[in-house]
Amino acid sequence: SRKVPSLEESLAYRNQYLSSILSVSYSKPIKMEGAAFQYMYDAYGNTLLDAYNNIPHVGHSHPKVVEAGQRQMAKLNTNTRYLYDILPAYAEKLLAKFPPSLNRVFFVNSGSAASDLAIRMAKWHTKREAIMVMEHGYHGNTQISIDISDYKFSNPKGQGQKENILKACLPDTFRGHFTENNGIAGRAYGEEAIQQMQMYSQPIAAFITEPIVGCGGQVPLANGYLEALYPAIRKLGGLCISDEVQTGFGRIGDHFWGFQQYGIVPDMVVLGKPMGNGHPMGAVVCTKEIAESFEKGVEFFSSFGGNPVSCAIGLAVLEVIEEEGLQENAKKVGDYYKSLLEALQKKYDCIGDVRGSGLFLGVDLVKSGTKEEDPQLAKLIKNELRERNILISTDGPKDSVLKTKPPLVFTKDNALQVVEEMDNILKRII
Numbered sequence: 001s002r003k004v005p006s007l008e009e010s011l012a013y014r015n016q017y018l019s020s021i022l023s024v025s026y027s028k029p030i031k032m033e034g035a036a037f038q039y040m041y042d043a044y045g046n047t048l049l050d051a052y053n054n055i056p057h058v059g060h061s062h063p064k065v066v067e068a069g070q071r072q073m074a075k076l077n078t079n080t081r082y083l084y085d086i087l088p089a090y091a092e093k094l095l096a097k098f099p100p101s102l103n104r105v106f107f108v109n110s111g112s113a114a115s116d117l118a119i120r121m122a123k124w125h126t127k128r129e130a131i132m133v134m135e136h137g138y139h140g141n142t143q144i145s146i147d148i149s150d151y152k153f154s155n156p157k158g159q160g161q162k163e164n165i166l167k168a169c170l171p172d173t174f175r176g177h178f179t180e181n182n183g184i185a186g187r188a189y190g191e192e193a194i195q196q197m198q199m200y201s202q203p204i205a206a207f208i209t210e211p212i213v214g215c216g217g218q219v220p221l222a223n224g225y226l227e228a229l230y231p232a233i234r235k236l237g238g239l240c241i242s243d244e245v246q247t248g249f250g251r252i253g254d255h256f257w258g259f260q261q262y263g264i265v266p267d268m269v270v271l272g273k274p275m276g277n278g279h280p281m282g283a284v285v286c287t288k289e290i291a292e293s294f295e296k297g298v299e300f301f302s303s304f305g306g307n308p309v310s311c312a313i314g315l316a317v318l319e320v321i322e323e324e325g326l327q328e329n330a331k332k333v334g335d336y337y338k339s340l341l342e343a344l345q346k347k348y349d350c351i352g353d354v355r356g357s358g359l360f361l362g363v364d365l366v367k368s369g370t371k372e373e374d375p376q377l378a379k380l381i382k383n384e385l386r387e388r389n390i391l392i393s394t395d396g397p398k399d400s401v402l403k404t405k406p407p408l409v410f411t412k413d414n415a416l417q418v419v420e421e422m423d424n425i426l427k428r429i430i
């Protein structure tokens with residue numbers, strides 16, 4: 001029989017060619033062999049429950065998505081300088097998911113490329129350079145994306161905040177300075193951001209944020225915040241961008257897009273991760289006016305953005321979400337999962353907050369009875385769960401928030417298993 005290299009051998013092999021700046025998850029890494037729906041299989045015969053990965057949105061290796069890609073790959077793969085109907089067909093189906101004002105789409109190959117393009121288009125449209133960004137926000141790995149990502153530029157090892165970047169304070173109703181999440185805190189945070197904009201040396205081209213700030217530790221924006229802020233930005237001639245890379249495509253349950261949760265409509269939307277269920281896809285969706293401004297510049301071309309294989313895959317993803325009722329499942333299972341986590345919070349005062357919507361949840365770990373972050377405990381729980389073959393991760397400015405955002409085929413039994421194991425771990429150590 002075939003000898004499977006050990007974890008140490010596999011790591012050494014990788015380190016021969018790849019930089020250590022690429023991180024590996026968990027104290028004891030996992031060597032992956034395969035995956036199906038919400039399960040992953042390691043090289044040593046273990047099945048892992050995936051409560052973490054949001055890229056395989058409709059499930060790892062979903063057969064309909066795989067088949068759509070295989071079939072199109074065998075037939076034609078080319079670029080948007082030729083005509084093929086699957087491109088407008090996919091664009092039509094995707095744009096049907098948006099409010100009518102958002103009716104133009106530009107396809108690229110990653111969330112980073114989409115953020116980068118959105119900022120470039122916003123600057124071009126407004127003829128301005130400044131961007132207002134969200135504290136702890138993350139939007140990608142290109143130079144522009146890093147420039148607008150506080151999570152990266154404010155890191156001690158980061159490049160620092162550029163002069164054309166204005167940073168809004170995270171409207172966090174758990175740990176922030178306004179906590180009444182009945183609209184009062186949201187309006188107060190909104191008012192602060194408006195004042196910052198008014199006092200800033202230059203008018204802003206755009207404001208970009210996620211609806212629930214993932215790298216900030218799964219922090220939903222305070223209710224009423226965007227409602228207060230968006231009209232003020234527009235009054236000052238700026239554009240509003242929603243990064244839906246993490247929150248889009250039905251994950252939050254109640255809505256297909258995260259921004260809908262706040263009853264506002266952005267001018268531009270950034271898409272990525274779940275769009276191709278793991279196949280590299282990203283997009284900028286915007287208004288006709290913004291697209292028309294961009295058309296006055298030099299040609300925009302992406303070698304791979306909008307290719308027929310990507311379109312076939314993207315179309316299959318949208319069909320599976322509908323056919324399998326996955327947004328509804330995110331709502332049903334997400335509500336149940338959150339209720340189990342809230343019950344666990346009542347039992348252990350090291351759980352400071354349980355937040356998020358649908359299958360996009362965060363568990364904020366604290367030093368008992370305080371709001372002081374407890375990254376050691378978060379790390380311990382994450383690694384203990386890994387020992388029990390459950391995948392979750394940690395994030396947030398102090399890395400103290402357990403992050404769970406599984407494929408949308410996750411079941412109530414899966415949720416129960418995760419929370420029972422968390423309970424077993426906490427029982428033993430507290």
Ligand code: PMP
Nearest residue numbers: 110111112138139140245246272
């Ligand atoms: N925006 C958000 C909110 C993200 O979470 C990410 C990726 N983590 C990106 C943009 C960048 O996407 P990609 O890694 O596909 O370039």
